[in-house]
Amino acid sequence: MDWIDLLQDALFAAIAAIGFACISRPPAGAYWCCAVIAAAGHSLRYMLINSPEIGMHIVPATLLASLVVGVMAVFLSPKVRCPAETCLFPALLPMIPGIYAYKSVAGLAMCILHDSPEEFDRYFSLFTFNGLTCLCILFVMVLGATVPIFVFKRVSFSATR
Amino acid sequence: MxxxxxxxxxxxxxxxxxxxxxxxxxxxxxxxxxxxxxxxxxxxxxxxxxxxxxxxxxxxxxxxxxxxxxxxxxxxxxxxxxxxxxxxxxxxxxxxxxxxxxxxxxxxxxxxxxxxxxxxxNCGGRLSRGGELLLVAAANASFCRLFGGDAVAMAVVAVATLAGYYLKILMLEHHIDVRVVVMASAFVSAVLAAGDALFGIGSTPGVALATSVLYLVPGVPLLNSFSDILYRHYICAFSRLVDATVTVACLSIGMCGGMLLMNQGMF
Known part of the structure; x- marks a missing residue:
């Protein structure tokens, strides 16, 4: 695994988090928090998947990375006096399985557009594989990120104090 | 004060x-x-x-x-x-x-x-329109890079996002139904992103097309719905989930429409 690639991954995840954060209008002070958390979470997932020693599957790697994102959001949000969700959600967005979602929608559309049973089977298999992977990633991503808010309830809900 | x-x-x-x-x-x-x-x-x-x-x-x-x-x-x-x-x-x-x-x-x-x-x-928090457009375009282009897109794909995605997001802002200002807005924005972004494949200018046209509409993914309702499930607010969780699913369906319809118009294969 190349360190330059890892740094690039962190940088682009941070830019993506800042850009997507502005859609949900966070307080100005929360942008740096979103960027730091997204960079840490996404580069951790990148390392877990691409490191030859670890080589983890994308689903458990996403779970671990989103747990780190959740914990960081809970403990960094009091620094900027905003709810943990403000830092958490934009930081999580770069991990959304966009390509799997695209391929599952495309698979479904091709199933409908093709008549022959062989073609249908092929695209149906693509639809189910990508759809299931996408759902699993989404599920563990949201689970990993929201469980820290649930566990560290006292810190999470007094961040704006 | x-x-x-x-x-x-x-x-x-x-x-x-x-x-x-x-x-x-x-x-x-x-x-x-x-x-x-x-x-x-x-x-x-x-x-x-x-x-x-x-x-x-x-x-x-x-x-x-x-x-x-x-x-x-x-x-x-x-x-x-x-x-x-x-x-x-x-x-x-x-x-x-x-x-x-x-x-x-x-x-x-x-x-x-x-x-x-x-x-x-004075709820504030909103950036200027130009600033918001640029940040969202940069975010989606970065997203494209994270999915393995090359520099050309990133540029195409940035342009497609600028156009689609600008259309979204304009349509929402005219109080058009948000589902129609998502469909139209996804359509425009997909049509523009298809340019990468159509003119053969990059090596990852599929990634450009797939990521061009991701700025429309309803991340906040999706994540909120799961938080509501954890605290057993099932009705609200289900409602937010359905809302997010409808948005994703509209996004998919718009994207498929754009790809059909540009005669692009999906795989």
Whole structure:
């Protein structure tokens, strides 16, 4: 695994988090928090998947990375006096399985557009594989990120104090 | 700067006043994208600091709140409608801070209402249109890079996002139904992103096409719905999930339409 690639991954995840954060209008002070958390979470997932020693599957790697994102959001949000969700959600967005979602929608559309049973089977298999992977990633991503808010309830809900 | 006065026993508001205010406060908080647990905690915090007890039913589009004054046994119920608004973490933050100010600084009822009205009137948090467009385009281009897109794909995605997001802002300003807006924006972005494959200018046209519409993914409702499930607010969770699913379906329809128009294969 190349360190330059890892740094690039962190940088682009941070830019993506800042850009997507502005859609949900966070307080100005929360942008740096979103960027730091997204960079840490996404580069951790990148390392877990691409490191030859670890080589983890994308689903458990996403779970671990989103747990780190959740914990960081809970403990960094009091620094900027905003709810943990403000830092958490934009930081999580770069991990959304966009390509799997695209391929599952495309698979479904091709199933409908093709008549022959062989073609249908092929695209149906693509639809189910990508759809299931996408759902699993989404599920563990949201689970990993929201469980820290649930566990560290006292810190999470007094961040704006 | 608003001056504040600490609450004395004589300032204690009636159950009716508290109930009407908390219904307004709750619908504003729910409308800006707060989770149900945050809503419950904030409302309970404010009510407790005024010596009241609350019971809340959170419905997807309505908030039903009952306030009881244990001192006088007065009981009042209000139902208020959640106005559909854009997600605003800035408003969420300021309303949450207000609940702590009431609890910690013992703000009286009049000061709290005044401060609440000020927050609603000047909720802020929104960047200039140009700044927002550029940041969203840069974010989606970065997204494309994270999925393995090359420099050409990133540039194409940035342009497709600029056009699609600008259309989204314009259509929303004209109060067009949000589902139609998502469909139209996804269509425009997909048509522009198909240019990468059509002119053969890059080596990852599939990634450009797939990521060109991702700025429309309803991330906040999806994540909120899971938080609501954890705290057993199943009705709200289901409602947010259905809302997010409908948005994803509209996005898919728009994207497929764009690809069909440009005669692009999906794999």
């Amino acid at each position: 608003i001056s504040t006065t600490s609450m004395t026993f004589d300032d204690r508001p009636s159950a009716r006043q508290v109930c009407v205010f908390l219904a307004r406060y709750g619908t504003a908080l729910l409308g800006c994208g707060a989770t149900c647990i945050r809503l419950e905690k904030n409302i309970d915090r404010i009510a407790a600091s005024w010596g009241m007890k609350t019971s809340i039913t959170i419905m997807p589009r309505h908030l039903h709140i009952t306030v009881t004054d244990p001192g006088s046994d007065d009981l009042f119920t209000a139902i208020d409608e959640v106005s559909p608004a854009a997600v605003s973490f800035s408003l969420n933050t300021r309303l949450s801070r207000l609940s702590w100010e009431v609890a910690d600084c013992h703000l009286n009822y009049d000061n709290t209402v005044e401060r609440f009205d000020d927050i609603i009137a």
